[in-house]
Amino acid sequence: MNTAHQIAEFRQAGRHTLNEAVSKQLLADYGIPVVRETVLHNADEACRHAAALGFPVVLKGVGDRLTHKTERNLVHIGLDSADAVREAFAAIRTAGGDDWQGCLLQPMVVGRRELVAGLFRDAQFGPVVMFGLGGIFTEAIGDVVFRIAPIDERQALQMAEELTAAAILEAFRGEAAVDRDQLATTLTGLSRLAMDHPQIAEVDINPLIVGADGRLTAVDALVVLTAAQSTPDPASPAPEARRQDAQAIIAALDRMCRPRSIAVVGASRPKPDGFPGMYGCIRNFGFPGNLYPINPNTPEIDGVQTYPDLVSLPEPVDLVVISVPGPRVPAALRDCVASGNQRVHIFSSGFKETGEPEGIRLQEELAAIAAEGALHVVGPNCMGIHVPASRLLTWVNASDISGPLAFVSQSGGHAQDFCNIAVRKFGLHFSKVFSYGNALTLDSTDFLAYLAQDDETRIIAMYLEGVKDGRLLREQVTAINRTKPIVILKGGMTASGARTVASHTGSMAGGEKIWRAFFRQTGAVPVATLDEMAEVAAALHYLPPCHGRNVAILGTGGGIGVAAADSCSRVGLALPALTDEMMQQLRRFIPPAGNMIRNPIDAHIVLLQLELLGPTLQLLAQADDLDMFVLSLHLDWLQNMEAGAHIDKIAAFVAHQARQYLNGKPLVVAWRQYQPNPAIQASRERLEATLKEAGVPVYEGLDRALSALAKTAAYHAFQKTAAGQSTSERQWDN
Amino acid sequence: MNTAHQIAEFRQAGRHTLNEAVSKQLLADYGIPVVRETVLHNADEACRHAAALGFPVVLKGVGDRLTHKTERNLVHIGLDSADAVREAFAAIRTAGGDDWQGCLLQPMVVGRRELVAGLFRDAQFGPVVMFGLGGIFTEAIGDVVFRIAPIDERQALQMAEELTAAAILEAFRGEAAVDRDQLATTLTGLSRLAMDHPQIAEVDINPLIVGADGRLTAVDALVVLTAAQSTPDPASPAPEARRQDAQAIIAALDRMCRPRSIAVVGASRPKPDGFPGMYGCIRNFGFPGNLYPINPNTPEIDGVQTYPDLVSLPEPVDLVVISVPGPRVPAALRDCVASGNQRVHIFSSGFKETGEPEGIRLQEELAAIAAEGALHVVGPNCMGIHVPASRLLTWVNASDISGPLAFVSQSGGHAQDFCNIAVRKFGLHFSKVFSYGNALTLDSTDFLAYLAQDDETRIIAMYLEGVKDGRLLREQVTAINRTKPIVILKGGMTASGARTVASHTGSMAGGEKIWRAFFRQTGAVPVATLDEMAEVAAALHYLPPCHGRNVAILGTGGGIGVAAADSCSRVGLALPALTDEMMQQLRRFIPPAGNMIRNPIDAHIVLLQLELLGPTLQLLAQADDLDMFVLSLHLDWLQNMEAGAHIDKIAAFVAHQARQYLNGKPLVVAWRQYQPNPAIQASRERLEATLKEAGVPVYEGLDRALSALAKTAAYHAFQKTAAGQSTSERQWDN
Structure with missing residues (x-):
């Protein structure tokens, strides 16, 4: 006060x-x-x-x-x-x-160890707490970590663990370990201060001196205010208003995802060759409801009567799709308001994404119309909504099978590509796909709120470039991720979130470091490519939970041991040595000649005599220190057995019998195939088809398999820890 | 003295x-x-x-x-x-x-900046110089870099640039920049000290204090001696003796690579199904010289007379291949000595690689026989030698076409796989391939010496786990890499080179950091997988030199701009904005609607109307600030034009016409294809075949293309700098 x-x-x-x-x-x-x-x-x-x-x-x-x-x-x-x-x-x-x-x-406060702590406000995520090595070399050394506020004690202490130089927080050269209670109090204090005082832009405590007794003392502090004329963080609406808004958005999205009627503004006659247009796409995919083409210039399209505008339609529709040139979109949107149609997908482009003044002006015009008419808009500049169960698709060549995976994508190209990858490589089908482009009204957080309560959706994948309300995104992802794993491909890591600030704290916070904090805090799974997104989603969907980070690899071929060790080390998995007892047991049916019983187990005989594979897996799966398994298949070599028919036998075994030996632990398959031989390629395609059908994740190469397992294990480890965390976060479970 | x-x-x-x-x-x-x-x-x-x-x-x-x-x-x-x-x-x-x-x-020496400098001896590379941030937090912060001795002034100063906290070596908070002459003198002094005094195991100067005037002072120093009973670094033979040895090894390898006669000890009747054995492999590949099967248990193999032992042969042979069970290899090797056959490939395994006492003992026995008989041995535990021009192959399914690429591989599996990858993906064929396993006598450095003077070899790829003489390897790679690019996949980065040491310097030097120094010092190109090895080799072989790190990307599809920026940032390439002038010139024939003229250039029209592609490339290639180009093709989309025939037209243009517009600058193609559509896959295979035939590197995805370009650009940048360096290194050019 x-x-x-x-x-x-x-x-x-x-x-x-x-x-x-x-x-x-x-x-x-x-x-x-x-x-x-x-x-x-x-x-x-x-x-x-x-x-x-x-x-x-x-x-x-x-x-x-x-x-x-x-x-x-x-x-x-x-x-x-x-x-x-x-x-x-x-x-x-x-x-x-x-x-x-x-x-x-x-x-005069004396201490050999100097830390830094502070806070600043990020354009997307609001207040962010910082902690690291302090003193005059703070910027040069750059050993600092961030957390999006608010944070609790547990998160504060995790910041300390994350420093490269975390060792100096322990007992160090005769001085006591840093007082963890004081440290947690300091960092959570900064977090509370940020939440209480929106007029404070930055705090920089440097140095925060550690005494020989491990006690902390802030001897210098800079508190920077927001400019007097600047608005504080956008005031969140009162909880009740927000809840009502959210309910309205969920209801709107539900009607858009399960429409009984759709109008396409700017419907055109589909060309036989090339992209068929919005109207053609929806019609061709077999949409069973009423589909109204709007086009004032032609009375019919392929025998279907057109309408000159939305007002002329015989009924209000559940979804309007706008596909007219950019400059004509404002008029079309006004027509939506006039006709009482509030749910709109704007396919058209030529707005803010052009970076041109005219495009930016046009988008502002759209925003004003949408606000006035209380419209729910997907887009503009996007591919819109794909729901296989509703036979709804606004592009071409997508699967019409429904599945557990949802995708929320700021890019339309990524939406189309990711659907193809997930279906083709892993047989993972989709519940809902949203390509939302410039996010005029509906943003990633709105789609997330909808998917959270959508029973059909079990896993959520997201491609994000930016987000309007980063704090809301953090809250949602933290909560939803408990039961529906969320995998995020963050585009533009290097460019986002940068702004000019006055202190240590702010100047060291690139967008990348704050997004890294986001992933640490929410437990969302970060991926770097669309392929990896599908690879991880498949592991999360098909596999039982991993209870640790210890992997055993069964396979054959030179260099596999070294490569496997390098790969595990890169992705953070352990490749534990087998115990003497385990080796003795395996030796009972695996002869020594040509078979190395280490980890990886390079045992040709186990892959050639499949009656040995089950007992081998069973032995391994009973070991407490082995959490998951990779079967690494060198198809060029296996093809030599029975002209590829042996590969079919391995596939059948893994698909239908292997799981009974696994003691509830995960197994994936990794293949290598290098020879330019169509017969081997055909064997590989049969292998992939069999495993996909059976729900066994199958990966090209050991690296991808291990990386997917590592991220899956990290997900389960996070959720295990999160289950015991503070009630302030746990409320999101409801 | x-x-x-x-x-x-x-x-x-x-x-x-x-x-x-x-x-x-x-x-x-x-x-x-x-x-x-x-x-x-x-x-x-x-x-x-x-x-x-x-x-x-x-x-x-x-x-x-x-x-x-x-x-x-x-x-x-x-x-x-x-x-x-x-x-x-x-x-x-x-x-x-x-x-x-x-x-x-x-x-009392006073300075706010504290550095550390030192040296220690690595098991593989000998003396190593270390430099970094000093003081009591040296280990905790871990900002240190290494160089293999000897180093010159230029390399010493590069160490300083490589520190994360390099900024503190500049003028800092009112204090002068570190005296670079003194710094170079200090680090090269440590290097000379190490070379002069093999009895010195480690030196640790911590802190090396920087005064306000930028001058350095070592106020504390620890010099650790090698144990009195330990031998110093293995005494290098006198230069003349070493030269003679090297000449003998080169002559031996040349006979082994171009043999007129081969004997296979342990020749067996090739099975119709499965691996045909050493004798079968060599025969099946069409070896045109005399091929003698040695087998005391059968008078003939497929109608060819066998011999009971090497002594019974009618002539000494150029190459003996030993393929008998491990315990019988010593007798076979003694037979080589007795019959005067000094050039041997031991295929058999069961030696040191088993880690078992009996295997280690057997290998020691082989070493003694080889030393006594002055044998040149490839192996044991390896696939041996493959030379297409000599019709020599000791495995199956390899190309019989000769090419510019050599491969030196410690792993036999990698040798076979890499040959398949390079040929299939890039049409890159091989001059010589050596799989040398346990390196009983011939090590990577011997094969390198041979390949250095082999006119057929233009590029050298290596898979290394360890090396006996790291300093020799460094000297060779530095020299050979000037004219024949060397690409190295280092297996076991995480495990190698570790040993117990007493000082800061030693304890902070993992094998990985020293290998990183090796790559920095030699300019060899590091890769992480066999695929990447082929991708980089193709770029190095087919492309003209890159003169900078600025790339322009031409392509289509949502998200491409953000993904490209992220990829460039990851691999260290720049994606410069196009100049206003360039944009105006491009706008003359690229209309604004649907075509974004930024970088990447997302211009559908240029890919659809191919007559625009040449002028576009020409304009871009004339820009001084653009060094290389990627054509990014989204095949799922392009397939829609003329049912894939348009992809063929693009392929033909890039293969036969594009280069005339490129002003001598490199262009590669990256494709994306996600739809499970056999027709698109067929289009893609035709595209790859056409480009492969024309010598245009074509990559799966933008990431791989950009990574290969980045590594190629780094290679050329290194060689450009290296061309002006000290004479002590330049002698290797001769």
Whole structure:
């Protein structure tokens, strides 16, 4: 209260920062351990206090306009006598001139370890807490981590673990480990401070000194205010209003996903060759409801009566698709408002994405119309909505089979490509696909809210470039990810989120580091390509949970051991040595000649005599220190057995029998095939088809298999930990 | 001389380290800036010297047995008066006890920046120089880099650039930039010291303090000796002897690669199904010379007379291939010696690679026989030699066409697989392939020496797990790489080279960091998989040199711009914005609707109307700030034009016409294809075949294309710099 009042006064006075004394008091109010200090106005007073405090002491000039104190000779450290204090006081008084308002007396805090902590506001995610190695080398060393606020104690302590130089937080060279309670209090204090005071843009505590006893002391702090004229974070609507909005959006999306009627504005006669247009796409995919072509220039399209505009339609429709040139979209959108059609997909492009002034203006016009008419708009500049169960598709060549996977994509190209990849490689079909382009009204968070309550959807994949409300996204993903794994491909990591800021804290926060915090905090699974997205989604969908990071690999071929070890190390899996007991048991039916019983197990005989494969898997699966299994098949070699028919036998075994030996643990298949031999390729395609049909993930190469397993294991590990976390987060389970 | 004598004395006395005074003198002898210091034996002397030096000073105990000085209270800093010096002297005298030999007086060196420099010996590469951030947080922060000795000034300064915190070496907070001459002198001095004194195992200079004037001072140094009983680095043979050996090995390999006669010990009747054995492989591939099966148990194999042993042969052969069970290999090798056959490939396994005592013993037996008989052995435990021009193959299903690529592989599986990948994906054929397994006598360095002078070989690919003589490998690769690019897949990065050491320097040097230094120093191109190896080899072989890192991408499809920017950023290429002038020129024939003229250029029309593609490429290729080009083809979309025939037209244009527009700059093609449509797959296969035939590298996906271009550009950039480097390295050009 008092603090808020002081902040307001500083802003009204046109100040960009709080003075040091007020800054420290503010931090102290939030439980952050600041150095004891007193503001004094004459030298006698200073000497008296210094003597009471004990020498040596530090004396600093204080004043609302006093910045760059070191350079202006306003900081005197190591003062070890009353005389020294008196002399320093005079020097500071002179150097400060008219800006001087007093001197700050502090004990001299000593510590070899210097940390930094702070906060700043990100354009997408709002307040972000920072922690890392401090001192004058903070930027040069760059060992800092971020978390999106609010954070709890557990997340604060995870920040510490994540530092490259985490070792210096432990007992170090005769000094005690950093006080973890104090550290958690400091970082969660910054988080609370950010949430309470939107007028505070940045806080920078550097150094945060660690004493020999492990106790923390903030000896210097900079608090930067938002510009007085700038708006604080967009005020969230009251919870009840937000809930009602969300319910309205979910209801609208549900009608758009299961439409009984669709109108296409700008419907054209589908060309026999090339892209058939929106109307043609929907018709060709077999949409069973009423489909109205709107086109004032022709009375019919392929014998179907057209309408000149939406108002002329015999009924309001569940979904309007707009496919006219960009400049004519505002008129079409006004027609939606006039006809009471509130659910719209704008396919057309030529708006903000062009970066041209006219496109940006047009999009602003659309935004105004949509707001006025309370429209729910998917797009513009996007492929729209694909729902196999509703026979709804606004592009070509997609599967009409329904499945457990949903995809929310800012890119229309990625929407089409990812559907093809997931279906073709893993037989993973889709529940709902949203390509939403420029996100005029509906953004990723709206689609997520819908998918969270959609029973058909079990796994959610997302391609994101940016997001309007990063904090909401974080809350949603954290909650939904508990039961429906969320896999995210973040495009534009390198470019996003950068902005100009004044402090250490802000200047070190690239968009990439904040998105990395997002993934750490939500447990969403990050992937780098569409292929990897499908690979991970398949593992998450088809496999039982992984209970650890230990993998055993069965396969054959030179170099496999070294390559497997390198791959595991890259993706963070362990390839534990088999126990002596395990080796002895395996040796009972695997002869030594030509068969290496290590991990990977390079045992030709187990792949040639399939009656050995089950017992081998069974033995391995009973080991407590093995959590998952890869069968690595070198098809060029296996093709030599029975002209490829042996590959079919392996496929059949894995598809139909292997699981009974696995003790509930995951198994995937990885294949290698290099020879330019059509017969081997045909064997490979049969293998993939059999396994896909049986729901066994099958990967091209060991690297992809191990990477997918690693990310799946990380997902399950996160959820296991998250299950025991604070109630403030757990509310999202409801 | 004097130093060597002192070192010898310390070792004879059973010491593991030099004392501080001797250590500093040694470093000073090599031009390393050590703190001025004097050893004093009484307090009066110390006070006198301190007064002359100027206060404050540092006083340390010195003695051959005095280690852990700080903990033992033998270091007193900041002594600012004669009394303080006298007091400290007495305290050190007492604390040192019988081990005390004197006190070291130093000026108090002050600097906010602390570095570390050192050296240690790696098992594979010999002496290695280290440099990084120093002080008490050296290990925790881990910002250190390595170079294999010897190094020159240029390499020393590159180490500085490579630090994460390189910024602190520049002018920093009012202090001067680090004196680069002194830095180079320090690091090259350590390098020379290592070369001169094999008895020195490690040197650790921490901290190396940077003064406000940027000058360096080593205030503390630890010199660790090799154990007195340990041998120094294996003495290299005299240059002349080494040259003769190398010539003998080259001559032997040349006969093995172009044999007129081969004997196969352990020849068996090839089975109709499965692996045909060594004799069958060589015969089936059409070897045109004399091929002698050795088998005492059958008089003939498929009508060809066998011989009971090598001695019975009518002639000595150019190559003996041994393919009998492991325990019988020693007898076969003795038969080689007895029959005067010195060139041998041992296919058999069951030796050191098993990790079992019996296998290790057998390999030692082979080594003794080979040394005694001066044999040249490829293997054991390997696939041996493949030379298409000689119709020589010891496995199955390889191309019989000769080409520019050589492969040296420690793994037999990788040898077979890589041949298939390079030929199938890029039409890259082979000159010589060596699979050499356990490297009984012939190691990677021997094959390299042969390939260096082999006119047929233009590019060399290597799969290495370890190497016997890392320094020789470094010298060779540096030299050969100038004219024949060398691409290396290093297996077992995470496991190799680790050993137990006593200092900062050694403990921070994992095998991975030293191999990274190897790549930095030699300019060899590192790759992570066999696929990438072929992708990079194709770019190096087919493309003209890249003169920079700026790429322009032409393609179509949503998300391509963001994905391309992310990919470029990952691999270290730049995607420069097109100039206004360039955009205006392109706009003359590329209409704005549906065509984004940025970089990537998302211009459908250029791919649809191929008469526009030439002029577009021509305009781009004339820009000084664009160095290379990627044509990104979305085949799922392009298939819609003329049922795939348009893809053929694009392929024909790129294969036969595009190069005339490119101004000598590189162009590659990247394709994406996701739909499960056999017709598109067929179009893709035709595209790949046409481009392969024309020598245009074609990649699956933009990532692979950009990564190959980035590595090619890095290769050319390195060679451009290397061309102007010191003569000591340039001698290898001869």
